[in-house]
Amino acid sequence: MSGGKLSIAQSHEEPHYFSRVRILEHIEREPIHNLLFLERQSDWQSALYSVSSQKTLMSHPRTPENCLPNRATSNAAIALLLFLLFVGCDRGREITSTDKPVLPPIPKLLALTNMVLIKPGTFIRMKHLVTLTNEYWLGKFEVTQGEYLQVMRTNPSYFPGDLNRPVEKVSYLHAVEYCAAITKREREAGHLPPEWEYRLPTEAEWEFGCRGGTTNLFNFGDDQSKADQYAWTAENSDSTTHPIGQKLPSSLGLYDIHGNVWEWCQDWFALYPQSDSTNPVGPPQGKFKVFRGGGWNNEAQYARSANRFMMAPASGTHFVGLRLALCQIPVGLNQRIGNN
Numbered sequence: 001m002s003g004g005k006l007s008i009a010q011s012h013e014e015p016h017y018f019s020r021v022r023i024l025e026h027i028e029r030e031p032i033h034n035l036l037f038l039e040r041q042s043d044w045q046s047a048l049y050s051v052s053s054q055k056t057l058m059s060h061p062r063t064p065e066n067c068l069p070n071r072a073t074s075n076a077a078i079a080l081l082l083f084l085l086f087v088g089c090d091r092g093r094e095i096t097s098t099d100k101p102v103l104p105p106i107p108k109l110l111a112l113t114n115m116v117l118i119k120p121g122t123f124i125r126m127k128h129l130v131t132l133t134n135e136y137w138l139g140k141f142e143v144t145q146g147e148y149l150q151v152m153r154t155n156p157s158y159f160p161g162d163l164n165r166p167v168e169k170v171s172y173l174h175a176v177e178y179c180a181a182i183t184k185r186e187r188e189a190g191h192l193p194p195e196w197e198y199r200l201p202t203e204a205e206w207e208f209g210c211r212g213g214t215t216n217l218f219n220f221g222d223d224q225s226k227a228d229q230y231a232w233t234a235e236n237s238d239s240t241t242h243p244i245g246q247k248l249p250s251s252l253g254l255y256d257i258h259g260n261v262w263e264w265c266q267d268w269f270a271l272y273p274q275s276d277s278t279n280p281v282g283p284p285q286g287k288f289k290v291f292r293g294g295g296w297n298n299e300a301q302y303a304r305s306a307n308r309f310m311m312a313p314a315s316g317t318h319f320v321g322l323r324l325a326l327c328q329i330p331v332g333l334n335q336r337i338g339n340n
Helices: 008-013 015-029 032-037 041-052 054-059 071-099 145-152 172-188 203-211 224-230 333-337
Strands: 115-118 121-125 128-132 136-139 196-199 262-268 289-292 308-311 325-328
Touching: 115 203, 121 203, 128 203, 136 203, 145 172, 172 196, 203 262, 203 289, 203 325
Parallel strands: none
Antiparallel strands: 115 136, 121 128, 136 325, 196 325, 262 289, 289 308
């Protein structure tokens, strides 16, 4: 070796010593953490030996004595080894933590504005007990022309001009499409857990909400002469619909639950079962869908809480609209009532 440099001839004669010098030169150029590629035991030993013997190799001729580290240089090598092991283990923990899948948060239920919470309970229908075991929401108002137009980009109503009037001439099928569009929008906004949906109420949900715990002909009692305060019917409607919320609400805070427009329900029309029932959804198939509540076109007697009519699901008329329901989806329920 001349002037601290290794000749080519010497490197060929002693390749092991030359490899250690090359590792040393690499250490001088690169930060310590870049040496993590030295994975074999022989590479680690060579690197550590070169670091601990740096001054000896570069300042003195090669002899058997100065090729071995002293106590001070051995301690330095041990310290470097511990540092590299610590860095390697710490990086391993970081990789493990990033490998864990990050699950999206479950949306919390945030009902639309103007929805009324209906608690579970029972009512009497044709002398038989009907029980609803789950809470749900009903729209405080009937769906307006403006709300329907905003979502569906069309207004089928026979009575246009005031978008605050209830939408009508909506078929059952289009009403279901509207509910599905609201469900999709609210899920995408993070307001609706997967086990909840907006849909039409079942007949039982509609009647239970309409009655509001009463057993009378109407939510407001049995005196039909009081209907003018609560409902738009043939007696006071002037043969047209009216903007929502102008009459007094029901005991649960539902407006126009009697009169203005009839409201689609989820059920196929059929005779009621002659027995008690729990969470009834009607028959699995049929020819006509049910609508409830009375409208501007009929006298108040047809707006009684128990009254029901029917129409083909593809048909729409100028006295039938809809009211939203927000409900949980029990196992099997959506398969049964979703059969249009």
